[in-house]
Amino acid sequence: MGVPDDTAPAPALHPFLRDRWSTRLFDANHRLDDGALAQLLEAARWSPSAGNSQPWAFLVTRRGDAAHRRFVATLSRGNTSWVPAASAVLVSAYRAGDDEDPSLTYSDYAAYDLGQSVAHLTVQAQSMGLHVHQFAGFDHDAVTEAFAVPPAWKVTTGIAIGRRLDDISGADPSLREREERPRVRKEFAEFVFGERFGEPVVLD
């Protein structure tokens, strides 16, 4: 049961899933063209959602443009060392409330649906040789204000997209060190259950 090595995904996983990780070493010379960006957004667009509600929205910022500068100014300290080098940063939001009355919940599954749409985008990016690193470390209120996000919408994550540096030898040593840390995951027994919640299922 479980994966044999908890520092790397099982080799039999599809390579787009197996080889994905959240790099912090983006190539600041790489440009993401609008065609590629549209393909990524198309992947998000075609993901499933409760009642086909599609309760997601994305703000597009590209390194060098005014929106990107506005977004980068809201980053938490820990994320300023790597996010700005990514070719583009999307800001994700989901429809949390009703337009008329933002205090009414729009859908119990809106956050789930947004997450799934980003997961699809991530796999599409991997298939295109791109890296994605999602992050929550930025000032959500400042972004809401700076981008005029309506009250019914909840700004959720930043999605840094780009190419990873081919040669990481010149990169910031602390970023390299984080990049090389073993990746760990819970064992199946901690989250895959059978007869009762908490009781691990037996898989042959």
Ligand SMILES: Cc1cc2nc3c(=O)[nH]c(=O)nc-3n(C[C@H](O)[C@H](O)[C@H](O)COP(=O)(O)O)c2cc1C
């Ligand atoms: C909702 C969310 C918020 C995250 N916030 C940050 C963040 O602020 N800074 C950061 O460096 N990584 C952030 N991450 C990346 C996670 O730390 C990363 O996905 C996790 O450690 C697993 O590593 P992996 O994606 O390389 O497998 C976030 C990921 C998610 C999904």
